[in-house]
Amino acid sequence: MSDLVLVSSADEQDLRSGVRDMLAAECTGQSVLAFVSSGADAYDAKLWRTVATGMGLAALLVPEAQGGAGAQYRAAAVVAEELGRAVAPVPFLSSAVVATTALGSSASHELLGRLASGELTASLAVPYGLWSAPPLLSAQYGAVTGSVRGVADALGADVLLVPADDGLYAVESAAARRTRIPSLDETRPLCDLELSEAPARLVAPLAAVPRALRVAAVMVAAEQVGVASWCLDTTVAYLKERYQFGRPVGSFQALKHRLADLWVELTQARAVVAYAVADLAAGGDDASVAASLAKIVGSEVAVRAAEECVQMHGGIGFTWEHPAHLYLKRAKATSVAYGSPDRHRARLATLVDLPLEAS
Amino acid sequence: MASVMTEADLRARISAFLAEHDPAAAAGGGDADRLAFLRARFDAGLAWVHFPAGLGGLGAGRSLQPVADDAFAEAGAPDNRPGRIGIGLGMAAPTILVHGTDAQRSRFLRPLWTGEEVWCQLFSEPGAGSDLAGLGTRARRDGDDWVLDGQKVWTSMAHVARWAILLARTDPDVPKHAGLSYFVLDMTAPGVEVRPLRQLTGEAEFNEVYLTGARIPDAHRLGDVGDGWKVAQTTLMNERVSIGGGAMPREGGMIGVLAAAWRDNPGVRTPGMHDTVMRLWVRAEAARLTGLRVRQQLAAGAPGPDGSAVKLSFATLSQQISAAELDLLGDEGLRRDSWAMGRPEEVDFTGRDAGYRYLRAKGNSIEGGTSEVLRNIIAERVLGLPAEPRVDTRVAWKDLPR
Numbered sequence: 001m002s003d004l005v006l007v008s009s010a011d012e013q014d015l016r017s018g019v020r021d022m023l024a025a026e027c028t029g030q031s032v033l034a035f036v037s038s039g040a041d042a043y044d045a046k047l048w049r050t051v052a053t054g055m056g057l058a059a060l061l062v063p064e065a066q067g068g069a070g071a072q073y074r075a076a077a078v079v080a081e082e083l084g085r086a087v088a089p090v091p092f093l094s095s096a097v098v099a100t101t102a103l104g105s106s107a108s109h110e111l112l113g114r115l116a117s118g119e120l121t122a123s124l125a126v127p128y129g130l131w132s133a134p135p136l137l138s139a140q141y142g143a144v145t146g147s148v149r150g151v152a153d154a155l156g157a158d159v160l161l162v163p164a165d166d167g168l169y170a171v172e173s174a175a176a177r178r179t180r181i182p183s184l185d186e187t188r189p190l191c192d193l194e195l196s197e198a199p200a201r202l203v204a205p206l207a208a209v210p211r212a213l214r215v216a217a218v219m220v221a222a223e224q225v226g227v228a229s230w231c232l233d234t235t236v237a238y239l240k241e242r243y244q245f246g247r248p249v250g251s252f253q254a255l256k257h258r259l260a261d262l263w264v265e266l267t268q269a270r271a272v273v274a275y276a277v278a279d280l281a282a283g284g285d286d287a288s289v290a291a292s293l294a295k296i297v298g299s300e301v302a303v304r305a306a307e308e309c310v311q312m313h314g315g316i317g318f319t320w321e322h323p324a325h326l327y328l329k330r331a332k333a334t335s336v337a338y339g340s341p342d343r344h345r346a347r348l349a350t351l352v353d354l355p356l357e358a359s
Numbered sequence: 360m361a362s363v364m365t366e367a368d369l370r371a372r373i374s375a376f377l378a379e380h381d382p383a384a385a386a387g388g389g390d391a392d393r394l395a396f397l398r399a400r401f402d403a404g405l406a407w408v409h410f411p412a413g414l415g416g417l418g419a420g421r422s423l424q425p426v427a428d429d430a431f432a433e434a435g436a437p438d439n440r441p442g443r444i445g446i447g448l449g450m451a452a453p454t455i456l457v458h459g460t461d462a463q464r465s466r467f468l469r470p471l472w473t474g475e476e477v478w479c480q481l482f483s484e485p486g487a488g489s490d491l492a493g494l495g496t497r498a499r500r501d502g503d504d505w506v507l508d509g510q511k512v513w514t515s516m517a518h519v520a521r522w523a524i525l526l527a528r529t530d531p532d533v534p535k536h537a538g539l540s541y542f543v544l545d546m547t548a549p550g551v552e553v554r555p556l557r558q559l560t561g562e563a564e565f566n567e568v569y570l571t572g573a574r575i576p577d578a579h580r581l582g583d584v585g586d587g588w589k590v591a592q593t594t595l596m597n598e599r600v601s602i603g604g605g606a607m608p609r610e611g612g613m614i615g616v617l618a619a620a621w622r623d624n625p626g627v628r629t630p631g632m633h634d635t636v637m638r639l640w641v642r643a644e645a646a647r648l649t650g651l652r653v654r655q656q657l658a659a660g661a662p663g664p665d666g667s668a669v670k671l672s673f674a675t676l677s678q679q680i681s682a683a684e685l686d687l688l689g690d691e692g693l694r695r696d697s698w699a700m701g702r703p704e705e706v707d708f709t710g711r712d713a714g715y716r717y718l719r720a721k722g723n724s725i726e727g728g729t730s731e732v733l734r735n736i737i738a739e740r741v742l743g744l745p746a747e748p749r750v751d752t753r754v755a756w757k758d759l760p761r
């Protein structure tokens with residue numbers, strides 16, 4: 001595992017700058033703020049068309065046989081990070097990563113082709129914070145019944161992938177009652193689902209769910225690295241230009257040292273995420289440990305960076321009009337998503353044989 | 360006189376007062392009944408007992424105040440809704456008491472205490488927050504008036520305030536601390552414009568306040584011309600004890616919310632979160648007892664830098680505790696009640712939902728002096744460590760780099 005490549009290739013760097021340039025033009029702090037303030041849409045449909053259809057990024061994890069690029073985890077992580085850096089309100093993580101992975105381990109399916117092209121989006125119908133076995137709905141005679149609370153991005157999804165008694169079922173989202181929840185992170189709104197004998201077809205075994213959650217943990221960690229890096233860069237820039245006491249506030253060591261520590265933590269988070277992504281790309285020998293590690297370290301750095309960003313901006317950082325809060329909310333919500341650091345530490349303890357109980 | 364009033368004396372006075380003014384009838388009656396009761400309480404010297412006689416007090420020890428507050432609360436008397444008038448009670452009143460003229464004290468203190476008049480604080484500006492003494496709002500003398508021009512920002516409750524305490528620059532040609540004066544501004548005066556400023560919680564508790572030619576009579580100046588910084592110190596020291604320094608029972612405040620979340624949700628308990636909750640519980644109790652001790656010390660004198668320590672640990676703890684609550688609740692914590700832009704009349708740090716508490720707590724380390732500034736105060740004024748070399752204290756304000 002020490003031969004895994006943890007640095008970006010030239011192609012990955014090109015992809016990164018391509019996505020970053022596109023986002024700089026189409027997804028600014030002000031546009032995300034306007035999106036969140038209106039609270040009308042489930043995601044930014046125009047931006048999603050550019051990401052999915054225009055740049056073909058929804059296909060990265062779809063097998064080649066279904067018209068995808070075939071398990072491009074390294075590329076997907078680059079995209080997740082850049083989208084996190086822009087707090088982009090698009091269903092890349094939920095549809096192109098989580099739902100696609102859940103389907104992708106199953107046999108061929110026309111659904112995958114339509115997800116790859118960006119024509120459809122799908123959402124795995126589990127609570128956003130799920131880290132272990134999903135709650136199961138009941139399946140009978142090709143229909144599912146039950147409810148799920150707090151599902152990410154299900155509001156705008158065309159298809160719901162619902163874990164039920166004997167497998168994962170695809171349900172047209174129109175067949176479910178969806179109630180939008182005012183969510184801490186409105187760039188990735190949650191909704192409650194209620195299904196009452198909704199017509200459904202079996203698309204994958206239930207074993208697809210834990211695998212999808214593992215990939216989710218890694219990719220959300222990549223996103224968190226993006227969140228943290230925006231916060232660090234933005235704060236550094238602000239502290240150079242903000243004057244108090246006749247000098248830039250960035251000249252005060254109390255702030256400088258904290259940002260230096262944050263930078264160190266961020267370099268570690270990058271390494272941990274790069275390792276988890278490289279391991280996935282290589283087939284996942286150490287997948288469980290790597291995913292938990294990434295989710296813990298990513299969550300911690302994102303939350304800390306966002307909290308420091310707000311604090312070091314002073315009053316302006318506490319306002320709605322400054323985008324810092326979008327990052328704070330994304331950071332805190334993603335730290336809960338797919339298992340909090342606390343949950344992953346407990347899991348890690350078992351994986352690396354550091355039990356809690358006295359023997 | 361302060362040494363004369365005992366707890367027994369005070370209790371006797373309160374009993375006599377309550378025998379004459381039916382607390383339950385006042386609480387159950389209309390606004391006029393409540394107000395009449397509060398005015399009578401003020402006039403009897405039972406409002407803030409450590410204030411002088413005639414100004415709502417009895418010249419008693421500060422430590423007797425909880426005796427009065429508890430006795431009135433137990434009797435079911437209406438209170439002055441302190442959450443609505445925190446800036447008046449915590450900052451304006453002590454400043455007016457120390458620096459005001461007799462006329463100012465008798466005009467302002469009574470309606471301030473009864474809640475008839477809400478106060479706000481026009482200190483911070485876009486260019487002057489931590490470096491408050493660098494502010495640029497100008498006050499120019501014109502006959503018996505001062506004419507104000509400038510912009511204030513982050514002004515909590517300006518949308519409901521009748522009066523403001525305000526710091527302005529009266530002389531730009533001297534070093535910044537020497538050119539400030541302190542005023543009371545009528546928020547209904549022409550030339551005062553209040554615009555809501557939305558916060559990351561979705562609400563607009565604070566505002567931008569634009570001053571264009573607003574006039575203040577010289578009779579509403581607090582302290583001498585050029586002494587504004589000295590007067591402001593009284594306000595700031597009191598602000599720091601008023602944010603997070605209030606008396607509360609064990610598990611009062613944010614830690615009580617976390618403790619309840621733990622008790623009510625057995626399904627989300629983990630060993631890791633248990634450790635976190637217990638550590639925070641201990642810190643919160645230590646902070647609570649420190650507040651109690653500081654208030655007893657304060658009973659003997661005016662608030663000093665100790666208040667900075669209380670406010671600093673309050674801010675840190677409320678952030679850590681509210682974050683832990685979200686961590687504990689997991690999915691359920693990500694659900695908010697609403698993002699609608701409200702214009703609250705009271706600030707409640709522990710209200711609404713876990714998301715609100717987490718977000719609102721972020722302001723605690725910024726409002727009333729940032730945690731960084733408070734650490735500097737402790738390091739320099741308590742510990743006596745040398746200050747950073749200053750480049751900004753000897754130059755005329757108008758020549759400072761910005």
Ligand SMILES: Cc1cc2nc3c(=O)[nH]c(=O)nc-3n(C[C@H](O)[C@H](O)[C@H](O)COP(=O)(O)OP(=O)(O)OC[C@H]3O[C@@H](n4cnc5c(N)ncnc54)[C@H](O)[C@@H]3O)c2cc1C
Pocket residue numbers: 242244245249252254255311312313314315316318479480481482483484485486487488489490512513514515516565722725726727728729730731732735
């Ligand atoms: C919720 C809320 C309510 C408020 N209500 C009021 C109100 O009613 N009235 C009012 O007048 N003001 C109010 N304020 C304003 C508040 O007092 C200021 O925001 C605060 O003093 C910080 O000033 P600033 O925003 O300009 O930040 P800056 O001073 O620009 O600070 C930016 C960052 O630099 C740090 N920094 C600055 N100087 C130093 C230093 N010497 N050493 C180390 N670090 C430093 C700060 O701590 C901060 O992290 C409120 C603020 C908030 C958030």
